[in-house]
Amino acid sequence: MANSSEFPLWEVFIRSHGGLNHKHVGSLHAADAQMALEHARDVYTRRMEGVSIWVVPSTAITASDPADTDPFFEPAKDKIYRHPTFYDIPEGLKHM
Amino acid sequence: MSTQVSLEERFQARIDAEQKIEPKDWMPEAYRKTLIRQISQHAHSEVVGMLPEGNWITRAPSLRRKVALLAKIQDEAGHGLYLYSAAETLGISREELYNELLSGKAKYSSIFNYPTLTWADMGAVGWLVDGAAIMNQVALCKCSYGPYARAMVRVCKEESFHQRQGFELLLTLSKGTPEQHAMAQDAINRWWWPSMMMFGPNDSDSPHSAQSMRWKIKQKFVDMIAEQIKVLNMTLPDPDLRWNEERGHYDFGTIDWTEFNEVLKGNGPCNRERLAARRKAWEEGAWVREAAMAHAAKRQQSV
Ligand SMILES: [Fe+2]
Numbered sequence: 001m002a003n004s005s006e007f008p009l010w011e012v013f014i015r016s017h018g019g020l021n022h023k024h025v026g027s028l029h030a031a032d033a034q035m036a037l038e039h040a041r042d043v044y045t046r047r048m049e050g051v052s053i054w055v056v057p058s059t060a061i062t063a064s065d066p067a068d069t070d071p072f073f074e075p076a077k078d079k080i081y082r083h084p085t086f087y088d089i090p091e092g093l094k095h096m
Numbered sequence: 097m098s099t100q101v102s103l104e105e106r107f108q109a110r111i112d113a114e115q116k117i118e119p120k121d122w123m124p125e126a127y128r129k130t131l132i133r134q135i136s137q138h139a140h141s142e143v144v145g146m147l148p149e150g151n152w153i154t155r156a157p158s159l160r161r162k163v164a165l166l167a168k169i170q171d172e173a174g175h176g177l178y179l180y181s182a183a184e185t186l187g188i189s190r191e192e193l194y195n196e197l198l199s200g201k202a203k204y205s206s207i208f209n210y211p212t213l214t215w216a217d218m219g220a221v222g223w224l225v226d227g228a229a230i231m232n233q234v235a236l237c238k239c240s241y242g243p244y245a246r247a248m249v250r251v252c253k254e255e256s257f258h259q260r261q262g263f264e265l266l267l268t269l270s271k272g273t274p275e276q277h278a279m280a281q282d283a284i285n286r287w288w289w290p291s292m293m294m295f296g297p298n299d300s301d302s303p304h305s306a307q308s309m310r311w312k313i314k315q316k317f318v319d320m321i322a323e324q325i326k327v328l329n330m331t332l333p334d335p336d337l338r339w340n341e342e343r344g345h346y347d348f349g350t351i352d353w354t355e356f357n358e359v360l361k362g363n364g365p366c367n368r369e370r371l372a373a374r375r376k377a378w379e380e381g382a383w384v385r386e387a388a389m390a391h392a393a394k395r396q397q398s399v
């Protein structure tokens with residue numbers, strides 16, 4: 001069978017409860033978005049693991065390059081003044 | 097050359113630090129190949145594993161048993177899907193994976209080449225086969241490849257009801273008529289040794305750490321089942337099984353590997369039948385897959 005007949009790959013994101021954000025749970029093959037949604041429901045929420053599903057064509061995702069992880073995230077590394085612990089306050093001070 | 101060395105060193109350092117390896121990370125070819133083989137074999141096993149149980153869906157004795165069996169089989173399909181997806185992150189296509197199974201090139205767990213002769217087999221399979229699988233799989237949740245480890249966490253969560261429903265089924269038969277009790281005992285007799293074989297050939301005379309690990313898991317399985325079978329009021333077909341006070345474990349007999357090797361070579365009772373069933377499903381589904389793709393293409397054009 002020709003490779004072109006293979007269903008495209010979709011990434012599945014699920015909101016497990018109202019108020020939480022969608023989280024990547026895995027991927028699956030489906031002919032179109034509707035089928036991807038229904039498959040995602042059957043594969044990833046058989047035990048009520050979700051209240052909302054996003055499916056995204058895998059080809060639509062742009063990812064950071066793992067080989068560049070260090071330089072890519074470097075800008076945040078030396079900015080300790082972005083954290084509250086950087087600032088000295090008197091010991092007895094309340095509600096801060 | 098030197099970059100290759102440093103890549104390998106970095107990879108090994110991450111493995112040693114028990115950090116997960118992710119799909120786009122650099123990895124040695126041997127690691128990638130081994131993973132593809134291991135994960136795809138595992139996926140094939142989940143998929144073929146649906147067949148022995150599918151054999152009994154229409155003959156389940158009650159609606160309660162029927163929905164339980166259906167739910168279990170549906171879980172196994174899901175396990176196959178999680179695992180195929182994990183394998184695909186390593187750069188092999190789903191189509192290639194299927195073809196390896198359907199052509200007979202790929203292996204799957206030999207346990208599924210045994211027939212399910214009576215309804216009690218549904219109990220023995222859940223209790224013993226899923227029970228043994230769970231013990232093997234728990235270790236895999238900690239494996240170094242992220243997508244495989246995460247798939248296994250899901251699998252393990254879902255497996256727990258498989259074993260319980262099997263035990264409950266056997267317990268019900270055990271408390272039933274003498275014929276039902278005998279049927280359950282017969283199923284246990286037939287599934288015990290094949291289940292033990294799921295821990296692989298070892299035996300204690302091998303120095304490999306992976307094998308000594310498997311030996312430990314197998315001992316744990318024996319200790320667990322030897323106790324549970326008392327609750328079932330049945331016996332295991334092993335004359336050498338007895339509690340060893342000194343070791344604090346059950347002693348058990350040795351496996352007949354000649355039979356296992358025959359099954360492994362493709363001469364098991366159901367090898368041919370299993371693959372034929374998978375091929376039939378794949379071929380008869382072809383027009384559905386093609387129609388779905390055609391429909392998707394047409395809808396895209398009209399947008
Ligand atoms: Fe499974």
Ligand SMILES: [Fe+2]
Nearest residue numbers: 172226255258
């Ligand atoms: Fe299972």
